[in-house]
Amino acid sequence: MADKRWVIWCRVVDNFGDIGVCWRLASQLHHNYNAQVTLWVDDLATFAQLLPAVANVAEQVLEGVTIRHWSATPALDDAPADVVIEAFACELPPLAIAAMRAQQPLPLWLNLEYLSAEPWVVDCHGLPSPQGGGLNKYFFFPGFSAGTGGVLGEADLPARRAAWGPSQRDAWLHAQGVTAPAHFTVSLFAYENAALPALLEQWAASPTPINILMPQGRIWTSLQAVVGPLQLGQPLQHGAATIYPLPMRPQAEYDALLWSCDLNFVRGEDSFVRAQWAGLPLVWHIYPQEDAVHLIKLDAFIELYLKDAPADAAAALRALTYGWNHGDLTHGGVTHAWQSVVAHWPALRMHAQRWAAHLDALGNLAANLARFANARLK
Structure with missing residues (x-):
């Protein structure tokens, strides 16, 4: 061309x-x-x-x-x-x-x-x-x-992602000031969400430490309603969870954030696609539209994305995704959506890697x- x-x-x-x-x-x-x-x-x-x-x-x-x-x-x-x-x-x-x-x-x-x-x-x-x-x-x-x-x-994105190993992840996290030891690390980039307080309580009650990386954005409004004012670069302890308020990342640096986490909450379209390329489990917060038209698109993606995933793992991620998008983690009778996703994380990660290869094909x-x-x- x-x-x-x-x-x-x-x-x-x-x-x-x-x-x-x-x-x-x-x-x-x-x-x-x-x-x-x-x-x-x-x-x-x-x-x-x-x-x-x-x-x-x-x-x-x-x-x-x-x-x-x-x-x-x-x-x-x-x-x-x-x-x-x-x-x-x-x-x-x-x-x-x-x-x-x-x-x-x-x-x-x-x-x-x-x-x-x-x-x-x-x-x-x-x-x-x-x-x-x-x-x-x-x-x-x-x-x-x-x-x-x-x-x-x-074209070189899969190769760059494959080259991102534990040493690169640890160095990147340390550079962001993420120093608390954690069994699980999550990035949270979303719109305002009424489900956040319930999810925060699950994180706070986690039996193992968890780090929450939160780029500056609209979800901060929902978080501050629960934990009070946030300051960039000032970690906040919330039970077993350490919350890290991070600045909004330039687009070229966003992949490193995704690759350095175990699970990524993303929103809209651009971060949603990059999370899929990351080959890690994700929870998509689709942009809300009038008359709930967006939920039709959410349904279509979830069914396609999880079609070949192990049944129990698919059920866990589906429950958390729908609960998150409905603003209610008990949606559909699911009361332990987060714990189920963590329990099935190895299977969900393997599935996410296969999905990234599918996109490449x-x-x-x-x-x-x-x-x-x-x-x-x-």
Whole structure:
């Protein structure tokens, strides 16, 4: 794709998922496939929390990617795009659509959809939608099964993860100030959650020490309602649990946090996918939507993810995941969801490693996008 120019449009609707995915994609297309990439984004302040080098300017080049501020009236350049990605149905500005229609040859227009494990995704992946004047918009669905676009992950990610051993883990934890000995280490990155007090009590009553690593974020509100004010870098003892309030991590450093834990609570889409690549058990806090539409997506993923897991281990993780997302750890009559997950952790870890290998076999999203584009731009 060295001679192709890709343009990605991204609106930050809420939190970090939209820009997190778009930046990873832009970076991978440039570094792994030598594409020329321009990323339009409307919220530079949120972007800067993931990539601290981002400045509040109209245009900048970082790590080889041109980043442009999507303002109310974006000033388009004259360079034609070969591939235009409308991320998550963000609705391109009319000027951009007019520019595409004026191009010869016409560019490839892709609507990059939200990640889903729902079965219908396979049937819709890659379908065109006529937009007039010979211009088509193709729907590209990330996913977890053959016939989808796969998920984002650098080509060398499995090798880097495999090289992360006990010495690297211990050194990283020590550098973060995590010094309390622990039998189990958990990362907790989530939205506000009414289930947290019950989970905290289970951690406090653990028969063995447990470390809780909590990057700064929305879940802090729920935690402080129980334990009081948190201060970065100041560990807090809560029974058998030691809680470590950590700063929000730049995106490039998040993998080390995941790899250094035994189980990861994650949220949204970007951290969710990275936790799967980590090959460790995870609990996903899906972004809540009106009318509980999000629970349909949660059901689809859990059933697919746990389909080949040992029955008892699958039941434990399913109970904890549903309890966490319903804000009630007793949901479905499960009263010891946490203890069950810990008891079945070896089997869940083995299953998580197999799942990461499955994702690798699907091909990563950037590679599949490049292949799709090449086939249509001959």
